[in-house]
Amino acid sequence: MISTFNVLTSSAVQQFKTSIGRPMFRFCVIAQPIIFGLLLGMIYLEKSSVDFTLYAVLGSGLSTFWSSICFSSASDIHRERWYGTLETIYAAPAGFKWIVLGKIIGNSIWGFLSICLSVTVVTLFFDKSLVIAQPLWLGIGLSLMTASLIAIGYLFAALFTLSRNARVMMNFMEYPVYILCGILFPLEMLPKAVQVLSYAFSPTWAVKILRFAVAGGEVSQVLPYVYGLISLTLIYGLFSVVMFNRIDVKCRVDATLEVY
Amino acid sequence: MTKNSTILRVAWADPFKRLIRKATLSYKGLFGVMNWQQYLMVNLGSPIMQMLCFTLVANYVYGYTDLSKWLIGNALVMTYFNAVFGVGSQLSAERNSGTLKLLIASPSDRIGIFLPRAILHIFDGLFAVILGFVVGAIFLGFTLPLVTWPAFLLALLVASFSAMAFGLIISCLGLLSRDLNLILNIASMSMLGLTGANFPIERMPVWLQTISHAMPLTRSIELCRALQAGEVLSAHMNLLYGEVLVGMALMFVGVLLFSFMEKIAVKRGALEMF
Numbered sequence: 001m002i003s004t005f006n007v008l009t010s011s012a013v014q015q016f017k018t019s020i021g022r023p024m025f026r027f028c029v030i031a032q033p034i035i036f037g038l039l040l041g042m043i044y045l046e047k048s049s050v051d052f053t054l055y056a057v058l059g060s061g062l063s064t065f066w067s068s069i070c071f072s073s074a075s076d077i078h079r080e081r082w083y084g085t086l087e088t089i090y091a092a093p094a095g096f097k098w099i100v101l102g103k104i105i106g107n108s109i110w111g112f113l114s115i116c117l118s119v120t121v122v123t124l125f126f127d128k129s130l131v132i133a134q135p136l137w138l139g140i141g142l143s144l145m146t147a148s149l150i151a152i153g154y155l156f157a158a159l160f161t162l163s164r165n166a167r168v169m170m171n172f173m174e175y176p177v178y179i180l181c182g183i184l185f186p187l188e189m190l191p192k193a194v195q196v197l198s199y200a201f202s203p204t205w206a207v208k209i210l211r212f213a214v215a216g217g218e219v220s221q222v223l224p225y226v227y228g229l230i231s232l233t234l235i236y237g238l239f240s241v242v243m244f245n246r247i248d249v250k251c252r253v254d255a256t257l258e259v260y
Numbered sequence: 261m262t263k264n265s266t267i268l269r270v271a272w273a274d275p276f277k278r279l280i281r282k283a284t285l286s287y288k289g290l291f292g293v294m295n296w297q298q299y300l301m302v303n304l305g306s307p308i309m310q311m312l313c314f315t316l317v318a319n320y321v322y323g324y325t326d327l328s329k330w331l332i333g334n335a336l337v338m339t340y341f342n343a344v345f346g347v348g349s350q351l352s353a354e355r356n357s358g359t360l361k362l363l364i365a366s367p368s369d370r371i372g373i374f375l376p377r378a379i380l381h382i383f384d385g386l387f388a389v390i391l392g393f394v395v396g397a398i399f400l401g402f403t404l405p406l407v408t409w410p411a412f413l414l415a416l417l418v419a420s421f422s423a424m425a426f427g428l429i430i431s432c433l434g435l436l437s438r439d440l441n442l443i444l445n446i447a448s449m450s451m452l453g454l455t456g457a458n459f460p461i462e463r464m465p466v467w468l469q470t471i472s473h474a475m476p477l478t479r480s481i482e483l484c485r486a487l488q489a490g491e492v493l494s495a496h497m498n499l500l501y502g503e504v505l506v507g508m509a510l511m512f513v514g515v516l517l518f519s520f521m522e523k524i525a526v527k528r529g530a531l532e533m534f
Binding site for chain 2: 023024026027031032035036038039040042043044045046047055169171172174175176178179184185186189190
């Protein structure tokens with residue numbers, strides 16, 4: 001147990017220090033929150049304070065967090081493959097799945113910090129008052145969302161261990177999630193059938209909790225979303241573990257750990 | 261046909277064929293490694309998703325009546341995917357393939373190396389925008405009066421040309437920088453705001469408005485919005501000429517910048533990957 005914890009911590013710390021060295025990751029966690037924050041701030045300038053807080057401030061932060069998942073957690077496996085180090089960490093006695101989980105935690109810390117950067121930039125540049133009716137629920141929502149995005153990153157990492165098309169996929173899956181999960185505009189703008197599909201993605205539930213934190217209301221209104229988010233996070237986590245166990249065999253059979 | 265006329269015909273046709281060959285080869289070099297699914301996903305899927313996303317944001321913020329206006333803005337911004345990630349990344353891609361030093365050392369004239377790289381991307385960008393409008397028509401009810409189609413197409417072609425000229429300037433940076441991703445992404449994302457695609461330009465500070473008016477696409481977006489609203493092209497020829505001028509100016513600056521940066525890159529030994 002202690003050795004697993006050590007592996008997780010070491011992997012997370014190493015990833016936290018090295019990932020920021022990559023220009024693309026720097027774009028995701030530093031430049032994108034600033035540009036997205038300013039862009040959405042300009043767009044939402046004349047909307048209500050609730051909309052401004054939810055979509056310009058938190059939306060820009062959430063979207064950059066998601067981008068950091070797409071371009072780092074999901075793509076780290078792809079990167080290791082190109083560096084020729086995937087086989088090495090795969091065969092390490094510390095355990096491949098723990099090393100990967102540590103990497104994703106390290107990236108997610110940067111993702112969370114990008115939300116803070118986005119909030120700071122939008123608050124400083126725009127003369128709009130931010131509304132947070134339930135600060136405690138904002139903390140709960142952000143914490144649950146971070147845990148859920150770690151689970152998604154872990155799931156993607158598992159799926160991309162098998163695929164050599166990770167780079168293409170990670171480029172494509174950024175905007176569909178912004179649209180489907182109501183990160184930049186209300187989910188109700190989408191057709192009903194698409195809204196049903198949206199609830200398969202945990203950021204949708206997280207946005208609902210954040211909306212409650214911003215706009216306020218009865219606690220009973222938000223609890224279903226909390227339970228939904230926790231359940232989905234557990235499902236993602238469980239599915240990831242199953243995937244990693246299957247990968248353990250499949251990677252050896254298909255020999256997909258190398259670039260060619 | 262006499263021998264002399266054949267020689268004349270070949271002399272005329274050869275540079276043109278060479279231009280097309282260079283344009284085709286550089287385009288294939290960029291996308292040749294992808295299969296058609298990957299090509300569609302990267303070249304059309306992501307830009308169309310971005311267009312849909314920001315059009316839906318605008319739909320919520322500004323209301324249903326203005327939807328076409330914002331769809332046009334975001335559809336035209338799609339040309340930046342080709343400009344920035346297609347044209348802009350070419351010299352950087354040459355370095356990664358180890359061929360940049362061969363290209364620079366070749367006896368070809370610099371304009372001949374540099375300009376053909378944008379040609380196919382102009383039409384590719386145009387195709388992406390048209391596809392964006394088709395998607396907009398299917399899912400968001402976008403309509404365009406039949407009578408305005410020729411003028412609209414001309415405006416789109418000019419928009420794509422000036423966007424690619426901007427891409428050529430970005431590509432020059434690839435001569436010096438070993439990792440262009442940061443620059444490419446910042447340039448691409450800034451266009452969502454600086455061109456007036458997503459909010460009125462007047463909301464920006466005056467100094468940013470000046471930059472916005474010097475950017476490609478700002479005028480094209482305004483022109484296409486006017487055409488879609490039923491206005492005639494002749495009433496907005498200043499916007500069309502302005503966009504052509506911006507494109508030509510950017511291309512001229514790009515050629516100068518290429519020669520300048522080429523010298524610096526050779527001096528610094530920045531033509532190799534490591």
